[in-house]
Amino acid sequence: MRLLLCCLLLALCAPSLAEPWQVVGDKQFAPYSYVAPDDDAPLGLDVELVDAVLQAAGVDYHLRLYPWLRVKAMLERGEATMAFQFAGTPERRAQYRLVGPLRTGTTVFMTTSKTALEDWRQLSDLAPYRIGQVEGYAYETAFDRAELRRDAIAQTPRQLVAMLLAGRFDVIVGDRTQLLYFARELNAEQRVRVLPQPLVEMPRYVAFGQEDQQRADLFADALERLRSTGELEAIHRRWEH
Structure with missing residues (x-):
């Protein structure tokens, strides 16, 4: 009986596992x-x-x-x-x-020459600044839980970079390769800078x-x-x- 039950269960499971x-x-x-x-x-x-x-x-x-x-x-x-x-x-x-x-990937903070921040050592160093991030993204646990002036109105990383360039944020957070990719796409690579200390190797x-x-x-x-x-x-x- 136990063998029969196992066979029936396998037969029921097999079609779903075989589906694309x-x-x-x-x-x-x-x-x-x-x-x-x-x-x-x-x-x-x-x-x-x-x-x-x-x-x-x-x-x-x-x-x-x-x-x-x-x-x-x-x-x-x-x-x-x-x-x-x-x-x-x-x-x-x-x-x-x-x-x-x-x-x-390396998660970093990006800013522009309009912001005096040169680097950070602890998350409280970011407290005076408006930080942009993408809605629904997770970055790093301590950062995600920190009491910071964050705004998650951007729907995409590309929009995030565009909003930084437009002055909507002081600092944005994201994947280094990706943020620089969109800065180049927007012909703005010389207008942005990545803070030396990364947030995390993610x-x-x-x-x-x-x-x-x-x-x-x-x-x-x-x-x-x-x-x-x-x-x-x-x-x-x-x-x-």
Whole structure:
């Protein structure tokens, strides 16, 4: 009877596990994930990393990019199998089953010549300034909990940089590579400066539902295989040039 019950459970589970994975990521997170202007095709470093790992895992999948708040909602509602790219904070670990890191990024503060701040040593040094951040993003636990004059009205990192240039904020926080990417895109690289001390070296993870151990393990195994063979590093190098 016990054997029969196990067989029935496996039979019920098999079709859902065989279905294509619905993989989603942030469509406005260049150069890590963004969409082509002509056909909405997913592009970016993280997109290539995720594609490589999923192909190595041998799974069938559909990968699409959406606004970040929708990405999180789709994963929470079970509409997505896997999502990327999540900061490795305790809060995110409590929400999702994180796998990785897929890569590591440097989170920094950016300002302009209009602000006298040259650097910071403790978070209280930032208290006099208006700090801009993207709505729904997690940065670093101590910073996220600090009593600071923060404003999360920006919907995307690109908008965040534009609002800094427009004088809406004194300081913004985000991934160093990304903030500089958008500053260059806006022809404003000479108008901004990154504070020397980073906030954190932040690992970025893919996320599954908390109960989705089997898929998480499958992705983790393929990720480690590609890391050990150097294939992930080769993708990184292509995006450095």
